[in-house]
Amino acid sequence: MSGDLEMPKATQMPGTWQIFLGSLKRVVREPLGAMGLVLVVFVLVSALGATWLSPYEPNKIDIKAKLQPPSAEHILGTDQLGRDTFSRVLVGGQIALKVSLISIGLALIIGLTLGLIAGFGPRWLDNSLMLLFDSVRSFPTVMFALAVVTLFGPSLTTVMIVVIVTQIPIYGRMVRSQTLALKDAEFILAERAIGAGFFRIIGMHILPNVVGPLLILASMDIPFVITIEAGLSFLGMGVRPPTPSWGTILNDGYSYIYNTPWPVIAGGIPVILTTLGFTFLGESLRDVFDPKLRKEI
Amino acid sequence: MWLYFFKRVLLGVLIVLVAVSLLYSMIHLVPGDPVKTVLGPRASPELQAQIREKMGLNDPLPVQIVKFIGRVAQGDLGEDVFKRKSVNIIVFEQLPHTIYLVLAGIGWAMLVGIPLGCLSAIYRNSIIDRIAGILSVSCIAIPTFVVALYSVLVFAVTLKWLPAIGAGDGESLRSYLVHLILPAFAVGLGWVGYLARLVRASMLEVMGENHVRTARAFGLPERTIVFKYVLRLAILPTITLIGMSIGILLSSAVFTEIVFARPGIGRLIYDAVTSRNYPVVMGSVLVTTVLFVVSTTIADLVNALVDPRLRTDK
Numbered sequence: 284m285s286g287d288l289e290m291p292k293a294t295q296m297p298g299t300w301q302i303f304l305g306s307l308k309r310v311v312r313e314p315l316g317a318m319g320l321v322l323v324v325f326v327l328v329s330a331l332g333a334t335w336l337s338p339y340e341p342n343k344i345d346i347k348a349k350l351q352p353p354s355a356e357h358i359l360g361t362d363q364l365g366r367d368t369f370s371r372v373l374v375g376g377q378i379a380l381k382v383s384l385i386s387i388g389l390a391l392i393i394g395l396t397l398g399l400i401a402g403f404g405p406r407w408l409d410n411s412l413m414l415l416f417d418s419v420r421s422f423p424t425v426m427f428a429l430a431v432v433t434l435f436g437p438s439l440t441t442v443m444i445v446v447i448v449t450q451i452p453i454y455g456r457m458v459r460s461q462t463l464a465l466k467d468a469e470f471i472l473a474e475r476a477i478g479a480g481f482f483r484i485i486g487m488h489i490l491p492n493v494v495g496p497l498l499i500l501a502s503m504d505i506p507f508v509i510t511i512e513a514g515l516s517f518l519g520m521g522v523r524p525p526t527p528s529w530g531t532i533l534n535d536g537y538s539y540i541y542n543t544p545w546p547v548i549a550g551g552i553p554v555i556l557t558t559l560g561f562t563f564l565g566e567s568l569r570d571v572f573d574p575k576l577r578k579e580i
Numbered sequence: 581m582w583l584y585f586f587k588r589v590l591l592g593v594l595i596v597l598v599a600v601s602l603l604y605s606m607i608h609l610v611p612g613d614p615v616k617t618v619l620g621p622r623a624s625p626e627l628q629a630q631i632r633e634k635m636g637l638n639d640p641l642p643v644q645i646v647k648f649i650g651r652v653a654q655g656d657l658g659e660d661v662f663k664r665k666s667v668n669i670i671v672f673e674q675l676p677h678t679i680y681l682v683l684a685g686i687g688w689a690m691l692v693g694i695p696l697g698c699l700s701a702i703y704r705n706s707i708i709d710r711i712a713g714i715l716s717v718s719c720i721a722i723p724t725f726v727v728a729l730y731s732v733l734v735f736a737v738t739l740k741w742l743p744a745i746g747a748g749d750g751e752s753l754r755s756y757l758v759h760l761i762l763p764a765f766a767v768g769l770g771w772v773g774y775l776a777r778l779v780r781a782s783m784l785e786v787m788g789e790n791h792v793r794t795a796r797a798f799g800l801p802e803r804t805i806v807f808k809y810v811l812r813l814a815i816l817p818t819i820t821l822i823g824m825s826i827g828i829l830l831s832s833a834v835f836t837e838i839v840f841a842r843p844g845i846g847r848l849i850y851d852a853v854t855s856r857n858y859p860v861v862m863g864s865v866l867v868t869t870v871l872f873v874v875s876t877t878i879a880d881l882v883n884a885l886v887d888p889r890l891r892t893d894k
Contacts, residue, residue: 315713315714414598415598417595418595419602421595421596421599421869421872421873421876423830423831423872424831425834426831426849426864426865426868426869429861430861433607433853433858434606506721517835518835533725533726537729537839541737544737547730548733551726551730554722554723555721555722559718559722562717
């Protein structure tokens with residue numbers, strides 16, 4: 284071995300996988316993070332396995348067994364049409380997660396693009412994009428959602444449009460401010476001086492710096508999206524019946540609240556568990572990844 | 581300083597203008613004829629033409645928008661096509677109910693949340709702080725409408741302590757207040773958490789500052805330090821946060837008003853949306869948007885007044 288020149292070990296960066304595992308450990312060490320992770324995994328597994336886990340077909344009507352309290356056959360009881368609430372809750376979870384992942388994903392992509400354009404583009408473009416963002420954000424979300432529903436009619440697509448349009452400004456703003464901060468950083472100037480192209484700068488330097496915080500922000504938005512989906516469906520402005528959704532289960536339950544409390548209880552608990560889980564997890568992720576916020580005096 | 585104020589107010593006005601134009605174009609660019617939606621498919625062509633003329637739908641869109649903004653600027657929100665009643669009257673009949681609800685909600689949240697945040701900051705990292713932290717995050721995470729539904733279930737249906745629906749008989753103040761309790765609880769619960777966390781964070785920040793250390797070095801009693809030197813500074817971001825968040829409050833008021841079948845602007849919009857009553861949708865969304873922009877602008881200005889560092893960032 285002597286005489287060979289080896290690359291100094293210190294320059295080896297830990298792999299992405301190691302970073303991921305390391306931060307996971309730190310998340311789990313906090314009671315809040317551990318609780319969040321357990322809840323999120325629980326929700327994900329039950330949503331992914333909904334088709335196998337649900338004991339009944341979620342839309343199967345059995346009028347004779349309507350509004351039953353929980354029993355051995357129906358773990359969470361039945362609704363006003365005798366449909367098995369447990370099966371409907373499971374499938375509803377699938378829909379809630381699908382809506383949040385698709386719409387947050389699309390909002391991320393569009394927000395990232397617009398934010399980069401605002402950050403790199405000319406001043407007037409930046410200013411007009413910011414004005415547009417502020418204007419979109421100036422509608423209270425639910426009011427905006429109701430206005431959109433008036434136009435497009437209630438459907439899952441409408442819910443996703445609402446989420447995408449209201450989230451784009453948040454992500455766009457964040458990407459813009461990060462881009463502006465980085466644009467004139469010394470390492471970018473150096474890169475530019477050695478002749479790096481626009482796309483190389485964005486792809487190699489801006490994006491990696493922006494994506495991390497953006498993903499944390501997005502993970503903290505999942506409860507918000509789930510609330511919007513359930514809320515709009517509760518108002519009869521989201522998922523159309525008979526498709527199950529936590530919101531429609533709550534709405535049906537609310538109509539029969541004087542007959543039986545079970546559908547309301549069964550529809551609300553998954554909403555609470557999911558929003559709690561993602562919020563707890565998001566909070567501890569943020570603490571782990573953003574040391575500035577961790578400082579405790 | 582004045583320049584900043586002027587710029588900020590101008591930005592607020594611009595935002596309202598763009599928002600109104602967006603809303604107007606959105607409603608009028610939808611596939612489907614608004615006149616047919618209003619009158620139904622079987623209305624005679626003459627009647628359709630008459631209503632179209634009346635709604636000003638024959639002009640090109642930008643002209644319509646300018647005309648609409650002009651009318652709104654004069655304080656005219658248009659006419660409800662179904663009831664033939666001025667949208668102004670309809671909206672301002674409902675608005676007070678929402679404002680009372682929001683004020684009651686944020687009021688009780690402040691009464692509980694701010695002391696909770698203080699306690700957490702004073703006894704930081706203790707068991708009290710930990711429990712308060714988890715409670716706060718949980719309060720924030722649970723959606724308002726679920727809180728509303730569960731409180732109906734527990735306090736109105738099961739325990740029968742409080743009424744579940746309506747806003748009272750409209751005569752006695754007592755009945756109005758009793759009907760306000762559960763909705764205000766639902767609107768405020770999340771805010772208890774928000775405020776507690778915010779007050780805790782800003783108190784910890786202030787506690788680390790020089791003037792507090794000096795006060796402590798003078799041997800002032802801890803209570804004087806906390807109330808006179810720390811809390812007074814730490815409360816400022818809280819006040820502005822509330823101003824910034826009127827939109828969230830209004831959103832939660834929509835759900836609460838619907839669950840409790842209360843009158844109010846949220847319920848008004850909901851009813852207008854379900855009956856496709858465009859003028860009322862426009863008018864009420866517009867009023868809430870203006871309310872929101874005005875309150876964020878004021879919050880920004882107050883912030884700038886208190887903290888001169890912020891004035892330069894625009």
